[in-house]
Amino acid sequence: MESLEQIRERLLARFPDAALTVIANPGPAGQPSLLVGSPHAASIAAFLRDDPALRLDYCSNVTGVDWPDREVVETIKRTVPPPPPAAPADPSAPPVTPKVIEEKVKRHIPGYFEVVYHLYSMALKHGPVILRTRTADRTDPASLPSLTPIWRACEFQEREVYDLFGIRFTGHPDLRRILMWDEFKDYPMRKDYVEPDDYEWEPTPHGAVLDKARRHYPAPPESR
Amino acid sequence: MLGTGLLQGLAVTAKNLVGSFHDPERYVTMEYPEVKTKLPENYRNFPFLVHDDPKDPLGSLRCVACTICETECPPQCIYIVMDRDEKGKALKRPKVFDIDISVCMSCQICVEVCPFDAIKMDQHYEIAETNRFQGLLLSREQLSKSNAYYHQLHPTEAAAVDALLAEQKAKQAAAKAAKAAPAAKPPAPAAPAANPPPPPAPSAEAPKPPTPPAP
Amino acid sequence: MTSPAAPSSFPSGLPSSPGAHVRAVHDDFHGDLLEVSMGPHHPSTHGVFRMIVTLDGERIVRLKPVFGYLHRNHEKLGEQTTYLASMPYTDRLDYLNSMTNNWAYAIAVEKLAGQAVPERAEYVRVILAELTRLLNHTCLAGFLLQDTGCSGTPLMYAFREREKILDLFESLSGSRMMCNFQRFGGCRLDPTPEWLAAVRQLVDGYGRFLDEFEALISGNEIVMARTQGTGVLTPALAISAGVTGPMLRATGVDYDLRKVDGYGVYPRFEFRVPLGAHGDTYDRYMIRILEMRESIQILRQALRDLPAGPILDPKAKNRGFRPKPGEAYGRIEGPKGEIGFYLISDGSPNPFRYRVRPPSFVNLTILEDMCLGQTVADAVIILGSIDIVLGEVDR
Ligand code: SF4
Ligand code: SF4
Numbered sequence: 001m002e003s004l005e006q007i008r009e010r011l012l013a014r015f016p017d018a019a020l021t022v023i024a025n026p027g028p029a030g031q032p033s034l035l036v037g038s039p040h041a042a043s044i045a046a047f048l049r050d051d052p053a054l055r056l057d058y059c060s061n062v063t064g065v066d067w068p069d070r071e072v073v074e075t076i077k078r079t080v081p082p083p084p085p086a087a088p089a090d091p092s093a094p095p096v097t098p099k100v101i102e103e104k105v106k107r108h109i110p111g112y113f114e115v116v117y118h119l120y121s122m123a124l125k126h127g128p129v130i131l132r133t134r135t136a137d138r139t140d141p142a143s144l145p146s147l148t149p150i151w152r153a154c155e156f157q158e159r160e161v162y163d164l165f166g167i168r169f170t171g172h173p174d175l176r177r178i179l180m181w182d183e184f185k186d187y188p189m190r191k192d193y194v195e196p197d198d199y200e201w202e203p204t205p206h207g208a209v210l211d212k213a214r215r216h217y218p219a220p221p222e223s224r
Numbered sequence: 225m226l227g228t229g230l231l232q233g234l235a236v237t238a239k240n241l242v243g244s245f246h247d248p249e250r251y252v253t254m255e256y257p258e259v260k261t262k263l264p265e266n267y268r269n270f271p272f273l274v275h276d277d278p279k280d281p282l283g284s285l286r287c288v289a290c291t292i293c294e295t296e297c298p299p300q301c302i303y304i305v306m307d308r309d310e311k312g313k314a315l316k317r318p319k320v321f322d323i324d325i326s327v328c329m330s331c332q333i334c335v336e337v338c339p340f341d342a343i344k345m346d347q348h349y350e351i352a353e354t355n356r357f358q359g360l361l362l363s364r365e366q367l368s369k370s371n372a373y374y375h376q377l378h379p380t381e382a383a384a385v386d387a388l389l390a391e392q393k394a395k396q397a398a399a400k401a402a403k404a405a406p407a408a409k410p411p412a413p414a415a416p417a418a419n420p421p422p423p424p425a426p427s428a429e430a431p432k433p434p435t436p437p438a439p
Numbered sequence: 440m441t442s443p444a445a446p447s448s449f450p451s452g453l454p455s456s457p458g459a460h461v462r463a464v465h466d467d468f469h470g471d472l473l474e475v476s477m478g479p480h481h482p483s484t485h486g487v488f489r490m491i492v493t494l495d496g497e498r499i500v501r502l503k504p505v506f507g508y509l510h511r512n513h514e515k516l517g518e519q520t521t522y523l524a525s526m527p528y529t530d531r532l533d534y535l536n537s538m539t540n541n542w543a544y545a546i547a548v549e550k551l552a553g554q555a556v557p558e559r560a561e562y563v564r565v566i567l568a569e570l571t572r573l574l575n576h577t578c579l580a581g582f583l584l585q586d587t588g589c590s591g592t593p594l595m596y597a598f599r600e601r602e603k604i605l606d607l608f609e610s611l612s613g614s615r616m617m618c619n620f621q622r623f624g625g626c627r628l629d630p631t632p633e634w635l636a637a638v639r640q641l642v643d644g645y646g647r648f649l650d651e652f653e654a655l656i657s658g659n660e661i662v663m664a665r666t667q668g669t670g671v672l673t674p675a676l677a678i679s680a681g682v683t684g685p686m687l688r689a690t691g692v693d694y695d696l697r698k699v700d701g702y703g704v705y706p707r708f709e710f711r712v713p714l715g716a717h718g719d720t721y722d723r724y725m726i727r728i729l730e731m732r733e734s735i736q737i738l739r740q741a742l743r744d745l746p747a748g749p750i751l752d753p754k755a756k757n758r759g760f761r762p763k764p765g766e767a768y769g770r771i772e773g774p775k776g777e778i779g780f781y782l783i784s785d786g787s788p789n790p791f792r793y794r795v796r797p798p799s800f801v802n803l804t805i806l807e808d809m810c811l812g813q814t815v816a817d818a819v820i821i822l823g824s825i826d827i828v829l830g831e832v833d834r
Pocket of ligand 2: 298300302331
């Protein structure tokens with residue numbers, strides 16, 4: 001099978017204005033992935049499925065990933081030029097070395113939702129080609145194109161991603177909650193999901209459960 | 225011919241019916257609780273704590289309350305409080321060691337991670353209780369079982385553990401001796417093992433199904 | 440209903456999921472349709488699974504599966520615990536096949552961390568996986584017959600054999616079904632020679648059991664009348680819908696990960712991949728019987744060639760395991776289809792993302808397509824032939 005770079009080249013030749021980025025995988029698994037811009041996702045998916053050299057007819061796995069907002073603290077070295085001498089330079093004075101100061105800069109990296117598709121070819125028995133689509137940020141309602149019209153296998157899995165991550169798939173024929181009940185409000189797989197405080201008494205509370213127990217019994221009886 | 229398949233199938237059922245009277249392969253039902261199945265040595269159910277001295281089941285626990293098992297236990301059903309003296313110094317033994325076996329999923333991870341071979345898997349499975357909370361919450365007193373009991377349950381594994389512990393002890397004693405050698409007094413002979421392993425439990429015929437706790 | 444987009448694939452005029460158990464639906468074109476809620480408490484649904492079936496007379500015109508009664512957010516649990524602590528949880532996905540679940544998870548983590556596996560462990564894994572396949576397919580055949588109304592007898596014969604395999608698992612791993620046996624870089628324990636001898640004995644006797652079971656069922660005219668031509672699945676739809684495992688091969692598509700990916704030591708064994716021709720329920724039953732016969736061949740070879748050596752890579756680290764940042768998707772051919780795990784590591788002791796690709800869940804996608812135009816009684820056996828376990832569907 002071609003490498004992901006080659007696939008990207010060919011896709012760019014076919015869809016010149018598509019946004020395509022190869023995302024390297026730093027781990028030893030060596031499974032890089034291809035980030036696809038939303039507007040072209042469906043046509044690119046159809047191309048990958050029908051291209052005679054690829055024939056990625058089987059979409060194995062569809063899943064969402066929630067990348068929360070991050071703050072990174074970066075240390076930036078800056079050279080401060082020496083203040084201009086007030087008096088005419090004294091030739092005997094040692095040359096003033098420029099000062100280097102380190103500054104800590106906080107940088108806010110906005111989070112995003114991501115949907116990952118693992119594609120294989122049953123006809124040519126190769127794979128995986130990993131596609132990703134991303135939202136711009138984590139604001140609701142997040143929405144991404146659905147690939148269910150290309151691969152039926154996405155139907156339930158995209159519904160699951162919608163259910164657990166709250167990503168709306170435009171073009172999905174039947175987007176309803178699948179694992180949670182219909183009246184459920186939140187999206188449990190998001191990283192900032194807060195579990196409801198349905199305290200259940202446990203005889204050995206510790207850790208998070210102990211905190212919960214304390215909340216429910218403001219003055220806990222002296223434990224042993 | 226239509227119906228041959230049916231007849232063939234009926235012949236199989238007939239064979240099984242007749243076979244169930246004389247062939248143990250075809251009659252596999254066991255009349256529990258009159259007859260109990262022979263548990264394999266590796267069978268695991270819920271954890272217990274090993275102590276070395278039957279006269280002092282709580283004082284001679286091998287557990288040093290390091291809480292490794294508490295952190296590693298996937299459903300978080302172990303609860304340990306280290307025993308401390310008045311000055312707050314850790315005494316390296318648990319004051320509280322509870323396992324909530326209504327939550328425990330018998331995964332044996334605590335046994336795997338314990339560096340002191342202090343916690344092992346029990347095989348006592350008749351554990352029905354009327355009180356879901358306190359009845360299934362096993363305390364240090366209930367969990368403490370003797371090394372002999374461990375030998376009875378898992379003879380091979382226990383023998384290996386004993387050998388390992390004896391080796392460690394010998395090493396420690398040797399290190400101590402080497403340290404004490406320059407001193408004037410000759411070092412005392414290495415202390416005999418506190419609790420020599422009992423001979424392997426009779427396992428040739430009818431290895432006893434685990435009996436109620438034998439602390 | 441929180442449906443943002445109007446469902447387009449439905450025949451118009453049909454209301455969606457009702458609360459009532461059975462009620463008549465009025466529709467101008469079809470006359471009176473009847474909506475029946477099968478499940479969640481129904482013996483044919485293999486657990487707590489619900490199908491909302493709309494009937495025109497006795498024919499199914501619409502079927503909507505409802506999931507989630509057993510949902511416990513396994514993936515969130517996986518993200519909240521360490522890599523090792525997820526291993527016993529994978530037992531509880533497809534609780535019939537804990538050994539293959541363990542292996543799939545171990546393979547994903549090994550890919551993620553670049554961990555090697557000793558040869559002996561690979562062989563032991565193959566032995567355990569094939570035993571699991573025998574176990575699963577035996578159970579399935581029994582249950583499928585139970586679903587056709589052939590109450591008791593075949594199921595009990597199947598369970599009798601399954602129990603022998605479970606006994607083997609118990610004596611090896613300590614537990615019949617929740618084996619928790621694989622580790623990253625090998626297996627937890629080394630099988631003893633006695634255990635291997637017991638496996639050999641079982642494998643030698645298994646063919647005889649299959650012969651007997653086939654004599655009981657395969658030629659039975661009633662079974663054939665019920666299952667042949669029922670729930671036909673076309674290869675094109677099966678591929679598009681991501682159907683895997685025996686379900687896919689019953690339609691004639693040659694795709695077996697043991698051959699395609701050649702993971703573990705499978706390329707060293709000689710075995711055939713049975714394929715169906717019609718994609719109906721009978722083919723799906725037959726494929727499983729044939730696969731069991733191939734599994735017996737693999738087991739014979741694996742037992743013959745099992746090398747000596749360590750069972751766990753000495754460099755393997757299970758406690759305090761922190762793989763480097765990266766991601767990996769590992770998959771194996773489970774008895775029900777492709778079971779995969781997708782992991783993203785951010786270098787911490789817990790996975791950043793832990794995803795299970797459940798074969799039963801994806802295979803259910805085409806349940807409606809297979810049932811349309813069939814009778815309710817057929818829907819029961821079609822569901823039975825998909826082979827689902829709700830622990831894995833709902834996770
Ligand atoms: S049982 Fe073992 S791991 Fe657990 S606290 Fe005691 S010594 Fe530590
Ligand atoms: S067996 Fe598993 S669940 Fe039970 S106490 Fe040990 S680690 Fe926890």
